[in-house]
Amino acid sequence: MSTEHARSGLLSMRRLLGRAVAGRDGRAVGRVNDVIVRLRTEGYPSVTGLVADVGGRRLFVPAGQVDDWTSDPLALTTARVDLRAFERREGEVLLRADILGHRLIDTSTVRLVRAHDLELAPVSGSDEAGWVLVGVDTRPASWWQRIFHESREAVSPDGCRDWSAFEALIGHTPSVLVRAPLSRLHRLKTPQIADLLEAASVEERAELLDRVHADPELEADVFEELDDPDQAKLLRGKSDEDVAAVLAHMRADDAADALMDLPQDRRVPVMERMPAGAARKLRSLLGFNPTSAGGLMALDHLALRETATVADALDAVRSASDQEPQALTTIYAYDDELRLTGAVGLVTLVQADPGGLLATVAEANPVRVGPETDLPDVAVLMTDYNLLVLPVVDEDDRLLGVITVDDALEATLPEPWRRREPGARPAHHTASAGS
Structure with a gap:
């Protein structure tokens, strides 16, 4: 499916929320509560339907039943809607619940930014009609825009940036697992992912850790880059088996430092769960003072x-x-x-x-x-x-x-030098999702 779109046809998510939904007969059915998209291996996320508030219930309305997404009220092709309560399926992302107002990873600057609005666009140049999520606006709305639900396009039509520049932290585990192969995190360097973890909230950290956990080598590299307090805190939250798996993939000197930051009663159980070779390297380092050359050295050499x-x-x-x-x-x-x-x-x-x-x-x-x-x-x-x-x-x-x-x-x-804020990084350019 082609995802080419014209800016003149863009639809603001904030302006869409709360809009009345009317059946084919013109009677009001309910109001827009959320919009559902499905992630794809290529191109922009496609809109599959909306969640409507109908008489205090949240109901699913398929995208195919929406006659005109730009009309007010939102016009349906049918006079009736399915009265079964909405239930999210794997791979579905709710734009309001999961993204709007939440923080995303800006992969160009490698920072966490908040999505203050989202842009939808109609698909053109294809036999398959539909809408896709194409843009993110990270600029906070002014007080009058929030009150009157005024679109930012009227003020600055170029304010939204392409969706391909961001990675969403959805938090819905089944959707995250489906989306994992599409993640743009693999384009980032391990120190950048570590910086994101240190700046993330508890919920954001949990999802980031779930993502990197799928790649043991990447996970170990990220933990090596974390500041000691953050590394210790995150490792203490893992089971002995998971800590052993992380340490086994870390450099022996870094693993020894991380092991010593664990509570004393956990060190032996963790080592017992490590592969014999990795545990042997750790034991050879633990006998040295950590503030000496022996405590700092790595065992890898040729x-x-x-x-x-x-x-x-x-x-x-x-x-x-x-x-x-x-x-x-x-x-x-x-x-x-x-x-x-x-x-x-x-x-x-x-x-x-x-x-x-x-x-x-x-x-x-x-x-x-x-x-x-x-x-x-x-x-x-x-x-x-x-x-x-x-x-x-x-x-x-x-x-x-x-x-x-x-x-x-x-x-x-x-x-104090290690904890100082680093200088601005050059933009990390990524390919467009629609290219």
Whole structure:
């Protein structure tokens, strides 16, 4: 179905609400209480009917029985309506109950905004007649517009924005589940989704969490980006099984911090529900002071014998798809005693002779720290030596893990700086739903 529409044919949802509904014989039947749309994989949500208040009851009127959506009173093609009470079906969205006056995600600015009005438009250029939801007005109405139900189009015809720029938080679980494959959240970056969670209400958070829960990797990435208080609060609201599933997909260092933020009586039960490998990584980190290099380091790193070739090292990088990309910016070399002997950046590897030895291209005796090194010293070393990754070694000079620059920054930034409002982001452009 084509969803092309002309602005002159737009219909304001606020002006439609409360409008009288009249049968074919001209007699008043009731008043418009809500409009029903159904989400689709492509294009705009299609209007399937309306909910009418008839004698104190809410009744369903199919869209096909509406003769003229723009008339006042709203004209039907029949003199009678079905007197069975309206019951919402899966996938149906009620524009008044679910969207109008509620907050939506503006995917261009990645902020929560309120829908103060909605625009409907007739479908044209198609054999199938009907109406679709095409626009959202996020500007609050003035007092006189609210009193007289005056449309904003009369004041500013370009005020509404295309529906494709928004993601609605409907809150109706069956409709959310049907809509999940259509979600535009996958276009956002995980820090942006985390910001939305931190700004959301309890109900909005619940729906956002339900959405990301469908993708375990995304869910874990989002939890890693949350501020510690928000992360702890949201994890405490989950069952031990769900917390274990989230932690199992998080980086071991972040998972260890999150585990320690749980009440003490929940830590062991959560670990018992985690996969053996993930739980073992956590135990190896929990023995370190959280304000030390050992407590900050990540276990993901790539190390090969110094006799390996450059080609071997590049093959190892290609195969390390389960490791954090930040940890792969530097590859380490070790000797027969497993002691750290060298470090080489990924760019240097790519530019080197594939047949050359790792020991030849790697920087000998790289800067490293022990697990007890405090965080200020870590930050100073990474700054002085322009390091993206800093290795952490044990007393025998064997590699334990690495500290990435983003983790070092997060750990050393003063708390007020971390909580300051970030600057305005560039618009996040998305494709039009009707294109």
